[in-house]
Amino acid sequence: MSNSHAPQSQKISMPGPGFRSFEKPKNASRTFTRLIRYIGSNPLKLFIAVTLIILSSLAGVLATWYLKPLINGIKEGAQLSSLATSLLTMAGIYLASVILAYVSNLMIVKIAAGTSNCIRKELFEHMMDLPVNYFDSRSHGEIMSRFTNDVDNINMALEQGLSQLITSSVTVAGVFVMMLLLSPFLTLFVLLFLVVMLWITKTVGKKSSLYFRSQQKSLGELNGIIEELIEGQKVIKVFQHEQHAREAFRKKNESLRQSATEAQTFAGILMPIMGNLSYAHYSVTVMVGAILAINGRMDIGTIAAFLQYTRSFSMPITMIANQFNTLLAALAGAERIFEVIDSPVEADNGTIRLIQKKEGVNMVAGRNDESSALHQLAWEIETDGGIKSYVPLAGDIRFNDVTFSYLPEKNVLKSVSFYAKPGQKVAFVGSTGAGKTTITNLVNRFYSIDSGRIVFDGIDITHINKSDLRRTLGVVLQDVHLFNGTVKDNIRYGKLDATDEEIIRAAKLANAHSFIMKLPNGYDTVLSHDGTSLSQGQRQLLSIARAAVADPPVLILDEATSSVDTHTEKLIEAGMDKLMQGRTTLVIAHRLSTIRNANAIMVLEHGEIIERGSHSELLDICGRYYELYTGATELA
Structure with missing residues (x-):
């Protein structure tokens, strides 16, 4: 891009400025409630799964009750048939509990996968509607982390945490009722330890929550810098900045190590603390129960059943504490995802179709x-x-006193006015940052102007539907992006319903047909990694063919020949000349030799048009264009 004023995504030399500070959730309960709506997108399946989990948990609680009559029966010398009945009943209930748990877990896995799919789909669909300036201030890695790390955290919490939280909650409630029935006195000791456990969980959880959010932020930043450094390997090696790249990566990696260590430290100490407390609680209960049994105030079967319930009571609380960190990570991820989903979409009030x-x-x-x-x-x-x-539809474009700024009080364009009549070729030259690329961005309505008007066929473009407006514009950029797929697929991207004949005709128009036929499989040759197997000129010819197959009335050429050799430049120019016939064309030129036949040439400096006219007219006035063309000065 020729306009240095436009907000850029994260640079290799300055990793991190594009990232926003990661704040503590303002309303965690609202995030959780919103997440529940996604989980409940299939209410019947969710209802059945939760019901099975509850039944499985209650079955496990009920089976333990049979320890009391079984042990007391053994102590009192009961009949073997009576003992066998108790054993079989208990085994049957446990078996039913296992089967119900298995079926419910399968359903939960499907619900988790469906929820992740729904969130990822909504996130991507919303991202497609976000304005260009949203991506200007964020790195690709930061955005990608929403689809990977954050969605994965939600999926993990649903797969592992949802069933365990429900199971643990039902188990705790059921066990508490059973313990009250067996011994209200011993239950008091359980409640005292429960208060201590909850206090520790809350204290440690607060710290853990803070560090888990910091870990998520650091991970997103690390993904961003890795992506930037991988994409910029050639630049790094050309300028011998390997050590600088290592240092940039080291800082982000160290930041992740610190936040991850702190997060996992608090997550790691919670389980041992809770486990040791449960053992202490069990030991105290054993001693008190033994004293009661010695004094004849409690039978052995009741003590055995109560002790088993004690373990069943503390273990679910430990599991809840263990899943608490997973839930926090999921909520942090969900909040980051919802931030994207809640970001304002590209405004379009245009009604003219x-x-x-x-x-x-x-x-x-x-x-x-x-x-x-x-x-x-x-x-x-x-x-x-x-x-x-x-x-x-004719392709008549006019700028009337257009002023625009990416940042407040820093105008990039200042009262710019010009026109391009249908079929005319208008070229823009000027130093980097003069505002050339900004003009083409405004024609596409990527940004809204501060003042003035942009008119297309006599209609203010703000009144035209954006999608329909962009259908009329064909863009050939300096930096070509090719998708994974065949050559044919990449050309067809300009018009998805184009026939093979139209694709070949567009390739011939762009002078790309000759080199395509020399590829291993011609038009069916598969391109990958952004078409790195092709030369820069070949990639540019495919870009021109992509624009040609769309058959637009207006063409925007953004320094399309600035990075190719002279021979390839002539091929590209010939292809573009054929493509430009009968079309309104806006050209951003780096090589002035390519615009000599333009109907009008605009010389921009500091956001203002300082000279305008044809090639010969501008040479006659011996101004800035004359200096650039004769080599007296160069484009900065």
Whole structure:
């Protein structure tokens, strides 16, 4: 991009500025409630799974009760048949509990997978509607971490934590009731230890929550710097910045190590503390129970059953404490995801749509070249009274006193005015940061202007539906992005319903057909890793073919030949010349030799047009353009 004023994503030399501070959730309960709505997207399946979990937990609690009559029966010399009945009953209940738990876990796994799928889908769909400036201030790694780390944390919490939390809660409640029935006095000791456990869980959990959020932030930053450094390997090696890259990575990696160590330290100490407390609690209960039994105030069967319930009571609390950290990580991830989902989408109040020309309707005056398929479309304008009028699609673009700034009080464009009539070629030259690329971004409505008007075919572009507006624009950028897939698929990206014949015709128009046919499988050759097996010129020719197959009335060429050799430049120029015929073209030029035949050349400096005219007219006035063309000065 030629405009240095535009907000950029994270740079290799300055990792981190694009990241926002990761604050403590303002309303964790609201995040949890919102997450529950995703989990409950299939209420019947969730209801059945929860019911089975509850039944499985209650069955386990009930089976323990049979220890009392079984042990007392052995002590009192009961009949073997009576003991066998108790044993079989207890075994049957345990077996039922295991089967119910197995089935419920399978359903929970499916619910977790479905929930993650739903969240990931909504996140991606919303991301597609976010404005360009959202991505300007965030690295790709930070955004990608929402789809990977954060969604994975939610999935893990649902798969492992949901069933355990329900099981533990039901078990604790059921066991507590059973303990009260067996011995209210011993239950008092259990409650005292429970208060201590809850206090420790709350204290440690507070610290753990803070460090887990810090860990998530550090992980996202590390992913971002890794992606940037991998993508920039050539740049790093050319400028011999390997040591600088190592240092940048080391800092982010060390930050993750520190936050992860702190998070896992608190997560790790919780289990031993809770485990030792449960052992202490068990020992105290044994001693008190033994004293009661010696004094004849409690039978052995009751003590045995109560002790088993004691273990069943403390273990679920320990499990809840263990899953607490997983839940915190999931909530932190969910909050980061919801931040993206809640980000304002790209505003579009445009109501004027692009339609196929209708027979028997009057067209507002405008270019109407019936010989070209480009001009078989029209803008449909409907007045407040419901009356419709139609303006033929022509490609007339005008800037009227346009002022724009990416940042407040730092104008990139200052009262810029120019026009490009249908079929004209208008070129922009100027130093880096002069505002050339910004002009093309504004035509696409990637950003909203501060003042002035941009008019397309006599219509203010803010009144045109953005999707329909962008359908009329074909863009060829300096930096070409190719997708994983065949050559044919990459050209078809310009028009998804293009036939093979249209693709070949577009490739020939772009002068790409010759080199494509020399590839191993021609148009079916698979490209990967952004087409790194192709030269820069070949990738650029494919980009031109992609624009050609879309058959747009307006072309935007952003320094499309600045990074190729002279021979390839001539091929690209020839392809672009054929593509530009009959189309309105805005050209950002680095090599001035490519724009000599432009209808008008605009020289920009500091966001203002300081010279305008044809190539010969600008040479005659011996101004800035003359200095650039003759080599007296160079583009900065």
